Amino acid sequence: MAFIDWKSDFSVGHADLDHDHLRLSQIINRLYDAVEFDQGNAVVGATLSSLRRYVETHFAREERLLTLCGVPDAVEHVRSHRRIEATLEDFENLHSHSPAELDGVALLEFLRKWLINHVLRDDMQYREYFEILKKQSRVGDELRYN
Ligand SMILES: [Fe+2]
Numbered sequence: 829m830a831f832i833d834w835k836s837d838f839s840v841g842h843a844d845l846d847h848d849h850l851r852l853s854q855i856i857n858r859l860y861d862a863v864e865f866d867q868g869n870a871v872v873g874a875t876l877s878s879l880r881r882y883v884e885t886h887f888a889r890e891e892r893l894l895t896l897c898g899v900p901d902a903v904e905h906v907r908s909h910r911r912i913e914a915t916l917e918d919f920e921n922l923h924s925h926s927p928a929e930l931d932g933v934a935l936l937e938f939l940r941k942w943l944i945n946h947v948l949r950d951d952m953q954y955r956e957y958f959e960i961l962k963k964q965s966r967v968g969d970e971l972r973y974n
């Protein structure tokens with residue numbers, strides 16, 4: 829079984845965001861393999877860096893959708909995105925300057941908890957907004973192609 833086992837009920841009701849969340853879990857699983865099977869600092873560093881970059885891409889996409897949906901009060905949610913970006917940057921810097929100081933197991937447990945909470949607790953509260961947006965864009969497509 830994978831370190832993070834993706835389930836269909838993790839869906840937040842929008843295909844792009846679901847794809848991003850799945851991709852994030854795959855990168856964390858890759859990091860798990862790198863740490864667990866001692867694949868070396870270069871692999872761990874490169875994987876941490878792709879995780880940080882994909883997290884930034886995902887948050888930018890998610891925040892655009894939140895604005896499009898007109899979600900009220902997403903300020904704290906967006907702040908939590910900035911906090912996790914800063915934390916990942918700290919992990920990445922620590923690993924590139926003194927890799928021996930990075931506790932890989934603690935990092936992975938942190939990432940697993942963070943991703944599950946980010947999807948199931950934080951993003952899931954906007955599911956109905958994302959579903960409305962999905963329906964609206966389908967209507968938009970029908971108008972465009974008819
Ligand atoms: Fe998300």
Ligand SMILES: [Fe+2]
Nearest residue numbers: 890946950951
């Ligand atoms: Fe989010």
